[in-house]
Amino acid sequence: MRPHRTLTARGVFMLVCGLVALVAGLVVGQRELVGVGVLLTAVPALSALTVLGAASQIVHSRTLSPTRTPAGRNAQVRVRVGNSSPTWPVSSLSVEDTLPVPLGHEPRYTIGYLGPRAVRDVSYLIRASVRGSYPVGPLRIGVTDPLGCVRISRDVGAPSHLLVTPATVALPALGGAAGSQGEDSPRRSVSGAGEQDPVPREYRYGDDLRRVHWRSTAKHGELMVRRDEQHWRENSAILLDTRLRAHGAGGLTGSLETAVSVTASVAVNLIDSGHEVRLHTERARVHTASAAGVLDSLAVAEPSPTDELFGGIGMLAETRGATSLMVAVLGALSPQEADALSRVSCGGPRVAVLCSHAAWPDPATAHGVHDVLATAGWRVLFLSSAAELPRLWSRAAAPTAAGPHTPGRGPR
Numbered sequence: 001m002r003p004h005r006t007l008t009a010r011g012v013f014m015l016v017c018g019l020v021a022l023v024a025g026l027v028v029g030q031r032e033l034v035g036v037g038v039l040l041t042a043v044p045a046l047s048a049l050t051v052l053g054a055a056s057q058i059v060h061s062r063t064l065s066p067t068r069t070p071a072g073r074n075a076q077v078r079v080r081v082g083n084s085s086p087t088w089p090v091s092s093l094s095v096e097d098t099l100p101v102p103l104g105h106e107p108r109y110t111i112g113y114l115g116p117r118a119v120r121d122v123s124y125l126i127r128a129s130v131r132g133s134y135p136v137g138p139l140r141i142g143v144t145d146p147l148g149c150v151r152i153s154r155d156v157g158a159p160s161h162l163l164v165t166p167a168t169v170a171l172p173a174l175g176g177a178a179g180s181q182g183e184d185s186p187r188r189s190v191s192g193a194g195e196q197d198p199v200p201r202e203y204r205y206g207d208d209l210r211r212v213h214w215r216s217t218a219k220h221g222e223l224m225v226r227r228d229e230q231h232w233r234e235n236s237a238i239l240l241d242t243r244l245r246a247h248g249a250g251g252l253t254g255s256l257e258t259a260v261s262v263t264a265s266v267a268v269n270l271i272d273s274g275h276e277v278r279l280h281t282e283r284a285r286v287h288t289a290s291a292a293g294v295l296d297s298l299a300v301a302e303p304s305p306t307d308e309l310f311g312g313i314g315m316l317a318e319t320r321g322a323t324s325l326m327v328a329v330l331g332a333l334s335p336q337e338a339d340a341l342s343r344v345s346c347g348g349p350r351v352a353v354l355c356s357h358a359a360w361p362d363p364a365t366a367h368g369v370h371d372v373l374a375t376a377g378w379r380v381l382f383l384s385s386a387a388e389l390p391r392l393w394s395r396a397a398a399p400t401a402a403g404p405h406t407p408g409r410g411p412r
Contacts (some may be wrong), residue, residue: 003055003154007120011044011149018043029391047145054143055154057085061136062160067297071167072126077136081111082119090114092144095122097137100157102128103162122310129163129252131260134161166261169386171393176287178223182286194343200224236264236270236321237346238279239328240286241383244303246331248359255331255355260298262353266393267294270325278319282312307338315345324348325397328378331358338369342376351396352378353389 007015022037024030063078077099083090093111107124112122129136137159143152200216203223216224240263241247247256263279266289270277279286279294283304287293307328316326323346330352333341341352352373360366370380377397382388 003152005150006047007044008144008148008151009138010147014040014149015044016026043150047147047149049351051143051145051150051152054088054090054155055141055152056139057083057088058154058156059159060095060139060145061095061156062139062157064136064162064407065159067161068163068165069128070165071131072127072129074127075162076125078121078123079139080119081114081120081139081141083114083116086116091146092148094142096140096146097124098140098144098159099126099136100134102130102132103134104134105152114226122124126162128162130356131164131166131259133300134162136162158265163296163299165299166257166264167386168261168265168268168295171265171390173269173273178345200226219385233345234273234275234324234348236275236277236325236327237316237323238267238270238277238326239316239330240279240281240298240301241309241328241330242281242283242301242307243302243309243331245307246309246333246358247303247355248304248332253357253368256303256381258355258357258385259274259329259331260301261351262383262389264295265297265386265389266327266329267291267298269393275325278323280312280315282306282309285315290372308412309333309342313337313340313344315339316341324399327353327397329353329355331355332360332365333369335365335368335372338372342372342378343344349397350378351381353381353383356382356384 013026018037018038018040021033021040025033025035025037046130049169058081060079060081062080063224065078066075067075069075077097079095081093081095091113092115094108095111096106096108103126107122109122111120111122126136138155138157140153140155144150201212201224203212203225208225211225213224213226224367242259243254247254247259250256267277267279267288271291271294277288277290281301281304283306286297286301288297317326319326325348326344326346328341328351333354344350353371354366356366366382370382374380381389381392381393381396
């Protein structure tokens with residue numbers, strides 16, 4: 001970016017005084033006054049020559065630590081500024097990092113004199129309360145001449161990016177919380193790998209002899225080896241409603257942020273419990289190969305202009321055959337959407353999380369949606385924030401819970 005040159009207040013004052021003295025000297029015929037006026041007028045121009053090219057001498061680097069952080073946590077920014085010239089110093093340098101509004105005020109530092117090949121380090125903290133991908137930078141530098149008459153400013157370098165992931169809450173593991181063991185455990189071995197409870201098979205050419213199970217060999221009269229340990233993994237499906245019409249106004253306290261935080265918490269909990277998770281919105285599927293991938297994808301999830309949820313409900317219905325847990329995190333639903341969702345079935349619990357502060361037209365609609373889903377066997381939770389989820393999650397997702405489950409209360 002090209003440098004921007006401006007006169008400082010001192011430079012403007014000297015220029016004005018010089019012009020006044022020059023005109024006055026010419027009017028009254030005072031040569032000395034004319035000389036003073038010429039000198040004062042020439043000083044800003046001569047000062048500009050002393051900083052010519054100084055801005056192009058400045059180089060910098062920026063480091064974010066970390067580059068990925070949960071909402072509400074601090075990240076440190078370290079900026080190193082240096083003078084690349086081996087000969088010419090910079091008389092007076094100031095730097096300012098440009099930041100988007102959610103990251104706070106733009107920090108400004110006065111470096112002062114910077115000699116040839118000299119470097120200076122500055123650091124500051126930033127915090128974002130709302131998830132998203134935020135640019136940090138570019139760095140805006142300002143160089144002032146020794147007399148403080150002329151200032152040259154310039155933006156240097158490309159911005160760095162800070163990824164702020166959704167805030168999550170810790171949820172109890174389903175295996176322990178629900179009391180499910182053995183066949184109901186989220187991850188179970190179908191063949192033993194220990195000496196106490198093995199499920200052996202016949203020895204095959206190439207098998208490692210260290211895997212020979214001698215007790216079974218003696219019993220069967222032929223070499224038997226332990227099977228490789230295998231695990232069943234439960235399959236779960238999550239639907240996140242991101243429709244702008246369903247959530248209304250955004251911001252930190254908006255229902256969309258609550259829905260994203262709840263979804264992130266549930267998805268991370270299920271992945272950590274060994275579940276294969278299929279997560280999608282009303283528009284597309286979300287990356288769920290790992291907990292970090294889920295958080296990164298949800299960090300940049302935007303409100304959808306889609307008016308209806310039927311597309312998302314259809315994608316949820318496609319997973320019903322192999323799904324042992326189904327979770328729908330929703331904004332305001334219409335009666336027709338609630339009816340379509342109520343008909344989606346799966347092989348295990350179905351949990352509907354309704355944001356009580358979503359764009360419900362009236363409390364009666366919210367209660368009507370609750371009744372439709374609860375009657376169809378969905379366990380309905382009304383939440384106003386993700387902080388309410390931990391005390392409700394264990395019972396809501398428990399495989400052995402019976403009957404409609406409604407621990408939350410709807411909007412009034």
